[in-house]
Amino acid sequence: MTKRLSRNMVAAHLREIGIDFVLVPARRSAEAANLPAREGEENLEDILNEVVACRRCPLCSGRTNVVFGVGNPRARLMFVGEGPGAEEDRQGEPFVGAAGRLLTKWIERIGIVRQDVYIANIVKCRPPGNRAPLPEEAAACLPYLRRQIRAIRPEIICTLGGVALNHLLGNNDRITRARGNWRDLDGIPVLPTYHPAYILRNATREHEVVADFDLLAQRLRSG
Numbered sequence: 001m002t003k004r005l006s007r008n009m010v011a012a013h014l015r016e017i018g019i020d021f022v023l024v025p026a027r028r029s030a031e032a033a034n035l036p037a038r039e040g041e042e043n044l045e046d047i048l049n050e051v052v053a054c055r056r057c058p059l060c061s062g063r064t065n066v067v068f069g070v071g072n073p074r075a076r077l078m079f080v081g082e083g084p085g086a087e088e089d090r091q092g093e094p095f096v097g098a099a100g101r102l103l104t105k106w107i108e109r110i111g112i113v114r115q116d117v118y119i120a121n122i123v124k125c126r127p128p129g130n131r132a133p134l135p136e137e138a139a140a141c142l143p144y145l146r147r148q149i150r151a152i153r154p155e156i157i158c159t160l161g162g163v164a165l166n167h168l169l170g171n172n173d174r175i176t177r178a179r180g181n182w183r184d185l186d187g188i189p190v191l192p193t194y195h196p197a198y199i200l201r202n203a204t205r206e207h208e209v210v211a212d213f214d215l216l217a218q219r220l221r222s223g
Ligand code: SF4
Pocket: 051, 054, 055, 056, 057, 058, 059, 060, 066, 123, 124, 125, 137, 140, 141
């Protein structure tokens, strides 16, 4: 289980290891967080209630749990991954296990606690054998993610890995070229970076993700 740190604990830890930083206000003010939904706007609970009963694609037959998403419903920063793996399917939460711990480390490095961002996937049910979701599975599930994005209204989205980038933005861009370059999704800036599972296998590329997270932090500070 991923250990959850408070903002103060993250700050103390970063100071201890000598990192000079400015905590990024990743949670909107309490007032903003309590704003009622705008007319016609859904809240995440309404979407969740639909997703837990969803049988729109064959992935429903292999799931233990729907992995809807987790985090601050008024997050400024939202991460989008590919789909649940075995541990995520078991726990019903995205990005747990080794890849999740690495993502948490990157988030905390820029002075944000994991609970202050929102994390979701392209598909909510686990593809068998940890394969990438098929185009028809992604197409069936994407409307839920789009509704989550509309409900959360993040200021920035960060896609993790090529599959998330290609399905969310509807392109065929290679992640090796796309990473670190801002894109746009209906007026929301989107920054693609590598998936933490890829970095676990290719640790020499982690410095590129660190540079991408610095871009996220800069944008949040200037927002
Ligand atoms: S992956 Fe998405 S569309 Fe497919 S059954 Fe699960 S929730 Fe429904």
